[in-house]
Amino acid sequence: MMVNSYLSNMLEKTNGPTALWTKIKIIINDNAVAAVVEGKDYQYYGYHIRTNNFVPTKSVSSVNTHGRHNLISLIDYLVDKGEQLSNMLFFLDNELPSQRFQNSYCFVTSVNSVENYYVSTSAFSKLIENHTSISKKYSEFLLKKFEDSLQVFNNSMIDIGIFLDTCLKMGLDPKLKKFDIKIFFNFQNLKIVPAENSFSKLLDYFVVRCDDVTQTKLKTIINETKKEICQNEKMKYVRGKYAMCFLQYFLSAIKKSEQNSNKDDDELLSYYLSKDKNNDEVINDWQDISDCDPFLKEYIFKMTVEISPI
Known part of the structure; x- marks a missing residue:
């Protein structure tokens, strides 16, 4: 004491x-x-x-x-x-x-936090332009893959964010722990595939403990919020730290896809971005890719x- x-x-x-x-x-x-x-x-x-x-x-x-x-x-x-x-x-x-x-x-x-400004289509485009010298054709290919995957990720994370926010409003104290993206998504050929995120799975992963009556109320409020939320408010539900996990995982998926490539090293994204970065390193080292609020x-x-x- x-x-x-x-x-x-x-x-x-x-x-x-x-x-x-x-x-x-x-x-x-x-x-x-x-x-x-x-x-x-x-x-x-x-x-x-x-x-x-x-x-x-x-x-x-x-x-x-x-x-x-x-x-x-x-x-x-x-x-x-x-x-x-x-x-x-x-x-x-x-x-x-x-x-x-x-x-x-x-x-x-x-948006939800500063980290979100590093995880957008424009930010990824600047990452390629400012930090690599890959070809325009390959750049456009990766950018399209990123854009499509980010849209899928954000749509799923909006639902998860609404779940978490509703739990907080109801005093259910969800554990906003480090996000394990592999539990909720898989990458297949640079395409993100969301897993089945059932209500019971979310309760278990974020350690939310409540009785059946409270669960019913929680579901009702979540469904009402999804109907009422306006478009420009949706991104506030995508937690920045979770978005940063997506960026890191997508870059890792690119590196894996390039391992058996016939391209020369200096034509590969992983050649220029060989070092995996944590959140702090991304924010510090890649300031020039971030979107300005x-x-x-x-x-x-x-x-x-x-x-x-x-």
Whole structure:
């Protein structure tokens, strides 16, 4: 108990609102902009701020709150203090709809999380163009395979995301663990094939424990949500970490398909992308392939001009 209490106190000292506000003041007092993130997402935001020249007259420095809760607590703290929030940028992942944090001072991703911006047809096209020298014909072939497979993956993951979000709304505490894509999908000749994802399978995989009455209610709400959800809201149900698993698995499937190819090495995608990357490495090393959120520029402009105190 004493050890846990000591660790909690230390974390509060380093990641609590007062400590974080001290770090931010050092930045803005130096006539710079503070970009506050919940984890390692500044690689993404920093890249797009720089390449799109969203902050043309000031430097931008990041502050990592080391957790979603810490960032939200910081915003609440600053609002309660009546601080002027110009030249501060706050970035949060959307997460599933029931977990969404809405605040006019905070930018929330249009999709589930930053990882989703690395897993799109346009992002895969940029991955091929920027990081390989394969032929146009082979590039178009892989891009079509990717586009078709991603559509199948997203359609299945929207259903799984609705299941998870409904469980969260009902307080059923699903375990959002590391995603094993091979349980839900198979690749055959670069074509993704979804497995049968029964209701009981989802309950078991995400360790959701409830009685028959609750299961019936859960099914009813899920079916209602599927009918009511609008098109532009669907991608918020595709968890970014799960989408990243798809990208890694698809690249692995390409590598496997190329093993018995008659092509020269420098004509193979796996020749250029030989190293398997984890999520952090993809976000850090392949910033140039990521899609820029369409609302990012507007938010940054709003927060880097003078605004009135709260």
